[in-house]
Amino acid sequence: MSDLLERLRGRGWRLTAQRRVVAEVLNGDHVHYTADEVHALATSRLPEISRATVYNTLGELVSLGEVIEVSTDGRAKRYDPNAHHDHHHLVCSRCGTIRDVHPAGNPLSDLPEQERFGFAVTAVEVTYRGVCPSCASA
Amino acid sequence: MSDLLERLRGRGWRLTAQRRVVAEVLNGDHVHYTADEVHALATSRLPEISRATVYNTLGELVSLGEVIEVSTDGRAKRYDPNAHHDHHHLVCSRCGTIRDVHPAGNPLSDLPEQERFGFAVTAVEVTYRGVCPSCASA
DNA sequence: GTCTTGACTTAGACAAAGTCCAATGTAGGA
DNA sequence: TCCTACATTGGACTTTGTCTAAGTCAAGAC
Incomplete structure (x- = not known):
């Protein structure tokens, strides 16, 4: 994780206690x-870090590009530090x-040209939905 | 669209002016x-329909299952009446x-068993992102 | 080591999206 | 037509996030 802090400092990020703590929380x-x-x-x-600073x-x-924003339910966004490994989500x-999760195949290449409507398509997110084992048994 | 209203009535839905209007707005x-x-x-x-009733x-x-809820941006959810034709979204x-949009392939079958972590996976949403022609030229 | 300065942080007000509730109204069966 | 369970209403409330003005501080300059 100090990798991350180094990288950020290299980009001219001013390193404050608050930023360090947020980065540490997201480690893992x-x-x-x-x-x-x-x-x-x-x-x-x-204790004195403010909500605005976290946001x-x-x-x-x-x-x-160090963290990915994920909104799977239209409620609060979630923050995913696993930004350097391509992956999708199972909710x-x-x-x-x-x-x-890491599905086989590349959904980007599954979208034919005539289905792109002139968009410059740059990204794709796949969200699988289902019931997890502990909810299923409960 | 009266199909929809018929179907709903068949399910015991009480048909009120408010519900009819909401269903009509979503037609298309x-x-x-x-x-x-x-x-x-x-x-x-x-004019007198209330926000609570719309929600x-x-x-x-x-x-x-007549309308799909889509949240593409973590802001307001959007409602998609095209629930009976499998499709995904380009934003x-x-x-x-x-x-x-209608990508080729079936992303559900792209998720191997060992990537399902015991979940009973029932649905998948694919969201493509890019810049649309009119934003690109602006 | 200290000074300086522009970037960072803070608390709280504000805004957007959605939920909840008690009072009132009404669709549709008897 | 009447009844009643279900639907609607408006407004208060909650959650999530943004904005701002004033104060603070990291890091380079000296």
């Missing part, structure tokens, strides 16, 4: 926190749990 | 209105315009 695999969850976790390490920092990480329709 | 192809847009259009036909009715149409990253 299979992390998909909402902004509020990030704020709660950040607060436990740096600002998350927004910057997204525009720097539980009951509890909202998210898993990273 | 390539319709992807927000709840607010539906409310505005409904109001022009039935209730949209929610019911969704649970009846302009600048203006938010949505087009229905």
Whole structure:
């Protein structure tokens, strides 16, 4: 993760305690926190961090391409630090749990030219939905 | 569209002026209105319809499987009446315009068993993103 | 080490999207 | 026509996110 901080500093990012804490909270695999969850976790390490700073920092990480914004349910957006490995998401329709998945094939090449309507298509997101094992057994 | 109203009545739906108006507003192809847009259009036909009723009715149409809820941007959800023809969405990253598209292949079968983590996977949504012709030329 | 400055952070007001509730109205069967 | 369970209403409330003005501070210059 200090990789990330190094990279950010290299891009002229001013390194503050608040930004470091947000980056640390997002460290790890299979992390998909909402902004509020990030704020709660950040607060436990740096009690005086404000909501606005969390939102600002998350927004910057997204525009720097270090974090991906995911909105699977039309409610709070979630932030996925796994930005450097192509993947898609599998979401539980009951509890909202998210898993990273790697489908075969390339959906981008599955969209024929005449179905692009002149758009310059640059990205594709695939969201699988279903019921997770623990919700199914409950 | 009276098909829809017939079908709903057959399911025991109580047919009110408000519900009829909401269903009429959603009539058509390539319709992807927000709840607010539906409310505005409904109001022009039935001025006293309330926001709560629009939300209730949209929610019911969704649970009846007559309308699909789409959230492409983490802002307002959009409602897509094209629920009986399998399709996916192409979204302009600048203006938010949505087009229905029909990619080749079946992304559901692209998710191998070991990538399902025990989930009972029932649905998949594919969202293509890019810049539409009119935003590109502007 | 200290100074300076522009970028960063803060608290709180504000906004957008959606939910909830108690009171009122009404569709459709008896 | 009447009844009643279901639908609608308006407004308060919640959640999620944005904005701003004032204060703070990281990091380069000296």
